[in-house]
Amino acid sequence: MRFKGEGRKSVMAAILAISLAGCSGGTGTGTDAGNSPSSTEPAFNYTGAGPVTDQPDAKLSVLGTNAWTTNVDLSTAAIVKKIESNAGVTVDWDLIPPQNYADAVNPRLAAGTGLPDIVYLPDQDQLMKYINSGLFIPINELVEKYGVNLKKIYEKSPSVKASLTAPDGKMYYIPQQTLTRNYMPVFMINQRWLKKLGMSEPATLDEFTAMLRKFKTDDPNGNGQADEVPLSMESKFVSMAFGPAFGLDLSNQFYADDQGKVHFSYYEPAYKEYVTYLNGLYKEGLLGVDYASTTSDQVTSRISQDVTGATFNFSWYMSMVYSPLFKDYNPKEPIFKGILPLKGPNGDQFYVGRTPVSGIFGITRDSKNPELAFRFLDYAVSDEAQTYYTWGIKDDTYTEENGVKTFTDKGKDNEYIQKLGIGPVNLPNIQSTDSADSVVAEWHAKLDKELEPYIREPFPFVYALPDEASVESMAMPDITTYVEEMNFKFISGDASLDQFDSYIETLKKMNIEQVIAGRQAQYDRYKAAQQ
Known part of the structure; x- marks a missing residue:
């Protein structure tokens, strides 16, 4: 079944999603791991724009992911070829479908031989196994x-530099970046249901609960049947939706408070308040019995049938997916609209953002020309290159007047821009708020800026030292399994909240405090790297 508005949803997904979709001191053991890379070409005055070389036959090899859309080959896509042309480099692309990229690439990295000049890593190497094996060269001198x-990226986003700085002070990877504060997951409410019941948008957790009760009992869809599902969201969003009202970042597990102290959200007194509240919703039938297994398709279906009044998802769903499901939707008037974060019992009020680095590229020790490889990647993160990634090709997919870019009809044609290579995942692209603003409804772009101050940074990505990695790899799998099991039991009532103290003691015996101590050390290094 194809819902109304699905084409524009795909356009937005292409623009916003990069992929909607780990030794002591990290010094490395490769032959040249700690040395300045050698060059095989004459000196070249690189300015940050293309070309990146004056050699007429310059070539590089790159291993990376292909497009998520199976009928698109990024190695021949017009935007990717434009980046190559501007850089003055011919690239031999080895692109693998993202769905099985890790399975295909991990054995090649484990073998450690015959690698191309540049590799898009299958993970962010938090445990520094690739760094320590010497597969990738340090780039500090090249930077x-x-x-x-x-x-420019490091100056604008010190957190990016801090995340990519190893404990020895060296950097090894070039980032691919995502949006961190814009178009984040938020609560969305059916405005027509609110109007019919004479209610305002809820501002507090108590007001939200009262609204859900009205949604359940007062027939807001007006069909005379008790078929309303007051609240419906994917199971993965439940903790992200309600945790912040209790000051917790449950979706990322760890968080640092205003004093820089690291906490494990599921080990906090406030977590008992959280499960107590959700258990109350569950008992009242305001949180469905299927909440732990609800899928995205189920949510979309319920909204299209006008039987759900509230949900939680990435912001762009409100005007790009959910509101257009209604045949009489007027793009100037929202139907499903985001609200400010709910203020909790202790005054907490925020939504959780994302870490800026969504992927990393490394230059291998096998590269015959690491300087050329680096300049290519540096150009690939330039403003000029980013314009191609997010807007496409001028006068084809967008026009520009007085510095303001606007998508053309072609630029709004999902199939066309996909084949053009919009948002190419085989290059270090950076998502753009401006291009997203131009696609969503005007009211939506305005609301996004109103929500931005309420977005809180999640716990950062930080490299783990060997002893930290050892403790975490031994303890966290069992801790995570236990936490997930008890989370469901507490909410569903299968476990009494009288058992909460016993739950805390069990986590302590499972070495959660040692894990927290390791995360504290990582966070302290991260903050120091920002100085």
């Missing part, structure tokens, strides 16, 4: 010499 665009 100083050629990192015109990377330096």
